[in-house]
Amino acid sequence: MTYVVTDNCRGCRYTECVTVCPVECFHVDDTMTYIDPENCIDCGGCAPACPVGAIEPDYRLAADKKFWIDVNRKRATETPVISARLPPLPGADERKVALGR
């Protein structure tokens, strides 16, 4: 198994997950983070750390979110590792409220 970043991250990108990842398996682009499934050790630390509930273990994803498994795997190979927190994207806090978080 692995953990997977899903759509709630898009436009927020709080990157709290990056701070608590023990193996630096997060990658990042302009819109969100991705988990490298080859490096993730399933510790589960990131899921509760995410302010918008964007991270789930792969087996727990709803059917319409399963495609994020492949998105994470692919984008992790195309984007750089992120090893320290970044400021959230502009509008992240408003989006978080809109998501009911």
Added chain:
Amino acid sequence: MTGPAQHHVAVIGSGPSGFYTAEALLRSGAPLTVDMFERLPVPYGLVRFGVAPDHPKLKQVATAFDRIAAMPGFRFIGGVTVGDDLTVDELRNAYDAVVLATGAELSRPLGIPGEALPGSHTAGDFVAWYNGHPAFADLRFDLDHEAAIVIGHGNVALDVARILAKTADELRQTDIARHALEILAESRIRRIYVVGRGGPAQAKFTAKELRDFLELGEADTSVDGRDVTPDDFEPQRPDDPELVEKLSLLRAFSQPATTKPRRCVFRFGLSPVAIKGRGRVETISFRHRSETAEDIACGLVFSSVGRKTAPVAGVPYDAHRGVHANVDGRVAIGRTVIDGLYVCGWSKRGPNGTIGTNRGCGIATAEAVLADLADRRPRPDTPDALLARLAGRVTRIVSYPDWTAIDAAEKRRGALLGKPREKFVTIPDMLAAMDA
């Protein structure tokens, strides 16, 4: 042009929080060195001695620790017990900052009569034993009983129950200590009760740990129907996927199949009142939420109701929280900060969170250290002078290359047995391996 004066930081303990604090310090770009002191000749703390042998993926985090150990300015000083071989004050005289990363090694007692009877153990002792910790390798666990009770509903309680529920064949290819595998192979335990005070929604274990009980080869898992009502499995927070999954697993366990020779039974709403027996554990008396009493027969009990940090001489202790007294990572008496003394990980905030939680925690402590370094006055002693004096006091100071030799020897031993490693479980054996 000379750069700013180089600072020296000592980290006490080589578990996750110690390594992540070291990483954050060394990545800061500040001119500093980190000396990591460890009591044993082997690093990784609870990753080696706490994480269950059948959770090998989690142990891969050790490769991250090895990367940190390879950073310029890092030094491992193993085989040295702070508080015994050298004092905290000696360290404070030689280092600009001393960071305690000593974890939470003491098990909290149940505080009920009969706890000292033979057959009554802490989960912490059992875990350290099956993981081959040198201070626990000589413990004896008599598994010649039908029933065992694990008291507590956290992840450690589930580890203990799962190890007891597994057969030797399910554990043989893990890095479990050989002495433990031999005893577990002869286990007569067929019923394991996992008992907690609260209901299903209050259980602290995670869904991920609970899922392991779906995979047991020779044990069925059930929930005792007397303890629960259907409402107990309805999540109060339907938008919390972790809670929803946990309750749905427990609901599934409440309609059990009983076809396998071993049974693991989850009990809810029961508080232990006394452990009873003539000369050894025979029953445990519980009080139910409904105030009714219930005795459960068992030959063995493992209490898993929390841990606390062991006090270190020269460091104020917060007895209420069970950690080194601190304000956000700075050691303090009340609100008065003690200069140059810090704390991280479980010995800062108590035993909670995952391995990665300690990364965030270590980063925060490192930020406090870095913020204070500029104002530190020069120390009267130096690390190298201190280490030279220390060499006369200890058998052997173990370096990281020494550990790498021990590591390689353990892996070679393991390969012969089809295991990832066969741990050395005594300090002399560890020391002998690094010279082999």
